[in-house]
Structure formats: C-alpha cells, structure tokens
Amino acid sequence: MSEGGPLEERVARLREAVEAARTLGLEDEAAAARAVARRVGRRAGFGGEVYVMALAGGTGVGKSSVLNALAGETVSEVRAVRPTTDRPLAWVAADQQREIAPLLEWLKVDQVVTHADASLHGVAILDLPDIDSVRGEHRALVDTLLPRIDAVTWIVDPEKYDDERVHTYWRTLAPHADRLRFVFNKADRLTEEQRRIVADDLRARLVADGIPRPMLHVVSATTGDGIDRMRTELANAAHAKVIVSAKLEADRSEAAARLARAAGLDPEQGYAPLLAVARHEALVGEAVDGALTLVDPRGIGQQVRAAVLSRARGGGGSLIGRASVLLERFTGRTRRDADPVAYLGMWRSRGALGRVLNPVRAALVEAAAEVPPESRGRLLEALGAPAAEKDLERVLDNVTRDAASSFELPRSAIWPILGAAQLVAGALLVFAVAWLVTLFVSGGAVPVGSVDLPLLGPIPMPLAVLAGSVLLSAVLVWLLGLHASYVGRRLAARIRARTAAAVRAAVQAEGFAGLSRVEAARRVIAGALE
Ligand SMILES: Nc1nc2c(ncn2[C@@H]2O[C@H](COP(=O)(O)OP(=O)(O)O)[C@@H](O)[C@H]2O)c(=O)[nH]1
Ligand SMILES: [Mg+2]
CATH class of the missing domain: 1.20.1270 (Substrate Binding Domain Of Dnak; Chain:A; Domain 2)
Structure with a gap:
C-alpha cells in the first residue's frame, strides 16, 4: 500500500x-x-489493494457455510431454521481491516472477523444477508454495491439454481459479468453424473443470460469438495x-x-517556489520603491498642505492675503504647487515606468528560468510577462485615480470667523486713514482726542486706531496660519500614508499577480505527487 x-x-x-x-x-x-x-x-471495484468479494444468494443456499468452509473455521452462523436473523459480517485479514473500514461503515457492517490466512491474505469476504434476496427492493443495493467491490459470488443450490426470478435478475447484472462468480453448493447431494449435468446446464443458462464464460464452481460446503479450487482462484x-x-x-x-x-518541480522534493522567498521579497521591495518614486506620496503631502493653506487664506486671510491667493490662482501657481489631485494625475512625468517594471520583469524571467526550456515560453505567458507593462501602468493609474477621487479639501468654521474679523480690521484701517486725511485737509482745525500709552505718552486717536487695526490683522493672519498648517499637516500625513499603503498593496498584489497565480497552480501540481 x-x-x-x-x-x-x-x-x-x-x-x-x-x-x-x-x-x-x-x-x-x-x-x-x-x-x-x-x-x-x-477501474471498477474496491479502491484499495484488498480484493473484496460479497456472497449473495437466497436464504439457506449456504452462504455462511461456504464462508466457513473457505475460512476453515466457523466464522458465520449456519442456520437450518429460516427465516434467519443474520447480521452482515465481514471476514478480512487482520492487517487490512483498517483499509476496508470505510467500505464496511458504508455497508453498515459492524461484525468483523479477522483472519491470518496467509494464502487468502489479500481477500475480504462479505456475508450480507440483505442482498441474498432477489426481491426488487434489494436490487438497488446490489447495483450500488457492485461498483464498490471487486466481485459478487452468487451461490445456488440444487433446488434454487433453476429459479426463473434469479435468472431474470442475473440478466440485469450482465454488464458486470467479469466481476460475477457462481457457486453451485450442496453438491454432496448429487452424484458425479448429476453434478456434471447440472453444471453444464447452469453454465448454458448463464451464457443465455448474457454472461459469457461464467466462472462457476461446484462445491460442497459440508464435505469441502471444490473449496480448495475456489480458494486458489x-x-x-x-x-x-x-x-x-x-x-x-x-x-x-x-x-x-x-x-x-x-512546472519546474522536483518530484522528489515536492513544492518549492520558483523564486527563493528572499529574492521574491527583494524584487517586490524594489518595485514598490519604484512605484513610490513615481506616485510620490511625500510630494502629494506637500501639495495637500499648500492646498489647505491656500483655501484657508482665500476664506479667512487679510485683504492682501486674499488678493495674493487670487493672483496665485490666476497665474497657475496654485495648480502647480497646491493641487494634490493634479499632482496625482501627473505620476508619469516623475520618471520612467521602468523603475517598477524592471523588478517585475526580473522576477518573471528568473522564475521562468527555473522550468524546463520547453515549458518556459508558455509559463512566461501564464505569468503575464507580455502584458506586464500595460498591467503596471493600469495598476498605478488605478491607485492614483482612487487616491484622487477620495481626496477632499477640508473646510473649517474658524476660517470665515477669522475672515470676518479681518474685515473689521480692514474697516478700522480705512476709517483711521480717512480720519487722518480729514485732519490733514482741515490743517488741524478738527480737535482730536488722544490715548496715553506708557513710554510713548499721548498718541492721537486716529493713529492709535490705525496701528491697532494693523496689529489686529497681523495677529489674525498668524492665527489663521497656525490653524491651517495644523489641519494641513494632519491631512497631509494621513493622505501620504494612505497613498503609500495603496501603492504598496497594489504593486504586491497586482504587479506580481501572475507569479502568485503560477505558484498557486504549482502548489496544486505538487499536491498530486503525494
Ligand atoms: N447438504 C448440505 N447442506 C448444506 C451445505 N451448505 C449448507 N448446508 C445447509 O444449508 C442450510 C443453510 O446454510 P447457511 O450457510 O446458513 O445458508 P445461508 O442462509 O445462505 O447463510 C444449513 O442447514 C446448512 O447446514 C452443503 O454443502 N451440503
Ligand atoms: Mg447465513
């Protein structure tokens, strides 16, 4: 085995x-x-190495007696009185019991007698009272049983061999003729002459039933006649x-x-990957690094920060700040330096695809070198080598598109508030300037109050308002910058990490998908070696 x-x-x-x-x-x-x-x-029959044969025949023909005669000891109970209450029984070599255990379980045979008969070592005999009947409901059992065991031996006796119902059934079994055996039992009841006639007659009828060259033994379980020949066979x-x-x-x-x-496997060794694990990892690492250079998550992060800052200044900056945002937008500087989505879309301009493609190609070529030359070309095709470049381009396109579509510039409730405060500061500034102009035009005819400041002494009110508005505006700009860069930094870090992870996962899974597929197939092939 x-x-x-x-x-x-x-x-x-x-x-x-x-x-x-x-x-x-x-x-x-x-x-x-x-x-x-x-x-x-x-191949029909029992799947293992044991030759499994079942005894079949009407109750009382001597199935149990023939089994006992073959075994040379009492294995199965012989009953003169019918109907019997026999339980299915298997006679099997002790060391083969395990091999046929699943079959016995399927047949619900729980009574197993083991033997140590050297000459019948590879033989298991089943005495299944359930299949001794030729009544309709039992036929199905024989029909399902036959494909699973190697032979069925039909036992008849001088009274029953002529039974028309038995012959009708045998005709249905004709397709399995090569696995049917016939035993004519109780020959001790007949003379030599009668045995010959009965045997010839039975053989002729079997041929007529569609069973050419029937294997027929004439035996007597009681005297042991013909049993040795049956054992030999x-x-x-x-x-x-x-x-x-x-x-x-x-x-x-x-x-x-x-x-x-x-498939490049050593049948003695079983499964081994085409590429050594360390080499595979090194090449994946190279390809991922190459892809990261092209997609540039760090650059994307910078663009995100700039974009956040620009939006904050546009909504909450000083008048000058807002004007410069408009100017940057107008001159295209925003698009160049503060547009992560555009930056993602331009990954091709940041270097040659070769940085990703070369390690992938190296992996495919090195893997293919491990299979015999005659399968190499076909394997390279299966690895996806011809389409590698297009595939990688698609992979990076997908990653950058996904990253771009999930990007959204944040808004903050604080920015418009700061913006409103900036308007107030601006209005104060305009008011102070107008006041000063008025003073200038009137030649000092308008009386003006003053505020006393430490060190500086009394400062005219319009000048104080002017200085205060400028100071307020500067503080607001500082606060806005502080908040916007905090928001921008956090968002940039998140997007940078997410993009890098997406690039890594996509290159690993899709860039090397061909190789993974091939290895999965090789594992299955290696499984057939066991
Ligand atoms: N004369 C004679 N009787 C037999 C022979 N084989 C079995 N018998 C008898 O036939 C009857 C039924 O035998 P058994 O083995 O229990 O038949 P089973 O029902 O097919 O298992 C018993 O009384 C046996 O003694 C034989 O070769 N010659
Ligand atoms: Mg019996």
Missing part, C-alpha cells in the same frame, strides 16, 4: 493537477495526465488485483511526476 490515501483520492488530486497545469499552458502534459487519470478512474484474483493496482499506481505517479517536472 503506497502512502497518500486510497488510489481514488490520489487520482482526484491528479485531476486537480491537470487543471492547474492547463492554467500554466502545459496542455500536452495535462492531456497525457488526464488520459492516465481517466484510465485509473475507470480467489487468491489468484486478489494477486491479479494487486498487480493491476500497482501498475495503475505507477502510471498515476509517473503522470504526476511528469506534470511536476514540466
């Missing part, structure tokens, strides 16, 4: 590997492996099954190994 579970499971893994190989463009290798999988899958059948199984397993294993080699 080879490792890795029953043949069916291993064949299922081979089928998955076939599909995986096709995604790598390994069509020819996949087709060859699929043919093997199909051939192995077509069972041992041969079990041996033949082992040989066929071994051949199928060898074919399966070779097909899996060929797929593996085509």
Whole structure:
C-alpha cells in the first residue's frame, strides 16, 4: 500500500493537477495526465489493494457455510431454521481491516472477523444477508454495491439454481459479468453424473443470460469438495488485483511526476517556489520603491498642505492675503504647487515606468528560468510577462485615480470667523486713514482726542486706531496660519500614508499577480505527487 490515501483520492488530486497545469499552458502534459487519470478512474471495484468479494444468494443456499468452509473455521452462523436473523459480517485479514473500514461503515457492517490466512491474505469476504434476496427492493443495493467491490459470488443450490426470478435478475447484472462468480453448493447431494449435468446446464443458462464464460464452481460446503479450487482462484484474483493496482499506481505517479517536472518541480522534493522567498521579497521591495518614486506620496503631502493653506487664506486671510491667493490662482501657481489631485494625475512625468517594471520583469524571467526550456515560453505567458507593462501602468493609474477621487479639501468654521474679523480690521484701517486725511485737509482745525500709552505718552486717536487695526490683522493672519498648517499637516500625513499603503498593496498584489497565480497552480501540481 503506497502512502497518500486510497488510489481514488490520489487520482482526484491528479485531476486537480491537470487543471492547474492547463492554467500554466502545459496542455500536452495535462492531456497525457488526464488520459492516465481517466484510465485509473475507470477501474471498477474496491479502491484499495484488498480484493473484496460479497456472497449473495437466497436464504439457506449456504452462504455462511461456504464462508466457513473457505475460512476453515466457523466464522458465520449456519442456520437450518429460516427465516434467519443474520447480521452482515465481514471476514478480512487482520492487517487490512483498517483499509476496508470505510467500505464496511458504508455497508453498515459492524461484525468483523479477522483472519491470518496467509494464502487468502489479500481477500475480504462479505456475508450480507440483505442482498441474498432477489426481491426488487434489494436490487438497488446490489447495483450500488457492485461498483464498490471487486466481485459478487452468487451461490445456488440444487433446488434454487433453476429459479426463473434469479435468472431474470442475473440478466440485469450482465454488464458486470467479469466481476460475477457462481457457486453451485450442496453438491454432496448429487452424484458425479448429476453434478456434471447440472453444471453444464447452469453454465448454458448463464451464457443465455448474457454472461459469457461464467466462472462457476461446484462445491460442497459440508464435505469441502471444490473449496480448495475456489480458494486458489480467489487468491489468484486478489494477486491479479494487486498487480493491476500497482501498475495503475505507477502510471498515476509517473503522470504526476511528469506534470511536476514540466512546472519546474522536483518530484522528489515536492513544492518549492520558483523564486527563493528572499529574492521574491527583494524584487517586490524594489518595485514598490519604484512605484513610490513615481506616485510620490511625500510630494502629494506637500501639495495637500499648500492646498489647505491656500483655501484657508482665500476664506479667512487679510485683504492682501486674499488678493495674493487670487493672483496665485490666476497665474497657475496654485495648480502647480497646491493641487494634490493634479499632482496625482501627473505620476508619469516623475520618471520612467521602468523603475517598477524592471523588478517585475526580473522576477518573471528568473522564475521562468527555473522550468524546463520547453515549458518556459508558455509559463512566461501564464505569468503575464507580455502584458506586464500595460498591467503596471493600469495598476498605478488605478491607485492614483482612487487616491484622487477620495481626496477632499477640508473646510473649517474658524476660517470665515477669522475672515470676518479681518474685515473689521480692514474697516478700522480705512476709517483711521480717512480720519487722518480729514485732519490733514482741515490743517488741524478738527480737535482730536488722544490715548496715553506708557513710554510713548499721548498718541492721537486716529493713529492709535490705525496701528491697532494693523496689529489686529497681523495677529489674525498668524492665527489663521497656525490653524491651517495644523489641519494641513494632519491631512497631509494621513493622505501620504494612505497613498503609500495603496501603492504598496497594489504593486504586491497586482504587479506580481501572475507569479502568485503560477505558484498557486504549482502548489496544486505538487499536491498530486503525494
Ligand atoms: N447438504 C448440505 N447442506 C448444506 C451445505 N451448505 C449448507 N448446508 C445447509 O444449508 C442450510 C443453510 O446454510 P447457511 O450457510 O446458513 O445458508 P445461508 O442462509 O445462505 O447463510 C444449513 O442447514 C446448512 O447446514 C452443503 O454443502 N451440503
Ligand atoms: Mg447465513
């Protein structure tokens, strides 16, 4: 018994590997492996190495007696009185009990008798009273049972072999003829001559039922006549099954190994990535760095801060501040230095795509170098090498577009308040200037109050108002700048981090998507090696 579970499971893994190989463009290798999988899958009977045979026949024909005779000991209870209350029973080599356990569970056989019979080591015999009837409701069981076991041995006796209902049923089993066996039991009740006649007759009827070359034994469970020949034949059948199984397993294993080699795997070693993990990480790192240079999250951060400041000054700045914002907008300086969205859209102008593309290409080429030359071209295609440049351009376009669409310049309730205060300061300034002009024009004829300031002494009121308004405006500008740069710095840091993370994730996931896909397929192929 080879490792890795029953043949069916291993064949299922081979089928998955076939599909995986096709995604790598390994069509020819996949087709060859699929043919093997199909051939192995077509094999009917029990999936393991044990030759499993069930006894069938009407109640009282001697199923239990024949099993006991074959075993050379009392395994199953023999009952002269009918109807019987027999429970299903399995007779199996002690060391093979585990292998057929799932089958027994499925058949609800909980009574297992183990044996250490060397010559019938590979044989398991099932005595299933449920299938001894040929009544309609039991046929389905035989029909579902047959594909799962290697043979069904029908036992008849001198009274029952002629039963028309039995023959009707056998005809329906004709498609499984090569896995049907027949035992004519209780031969001790017949003379030599009668045995010959009955055997010839039964054989002819079986042929008529559609079972050519029927395997028929004439035995007596009571005297042991013919039992040895039956044992020999069972041992041969079990041996033949082992040989066929071994051949199928060898074919399966070779097909899996060929797929593996085509995908650059060493069948002895199992899965190993095409690119060493450290190399892969280094190349991903290079590509991410290249993409970060192009997208430039730091530059985006600066633009965000400038944009916030510009908006704050536009809404809450001094008159001069507002005028200069308008001027900057008009001359295009805002667009150049304070427009993160435009800056994102211009990633191409900040360098060649090669900074991202080259590490990605290097990864693909180095990975492809690990597979045999005849699969290399197809693998490069599967890796997405021809489209790498377009793909990366799309990846960076998407990242920058997403970042741009999620960007929104903040507003603050404080800015218009500061703006209103600036208007007041401006009005005071105009008022003070007008006052001074009036004083000048009147030649000092208008009386003017004054404020006493320490050190400076009495200062004329209009001058005091003028100085106060200028001071107020400067303080307001300072406050606005303080608040706007706080808001701008925080937003810039957030956007910078978010953009950098998006670039990193996109390059890792999409830039190297081809390689990840190929590795996933290679893992599945490696799974078929077990
Ligand atoms: N004469 C004779 N009787 C047998 C032979 N085999 C079984 N019997 C008898 O047939 C009856 C039913 O046998 P059993 O093995 O319980 O049949 P099952 O119902 O098919 O399992 C019992 O009385 C057995 O003694 C045989 O080879 N010769
Ligand atoms: Mg019985």
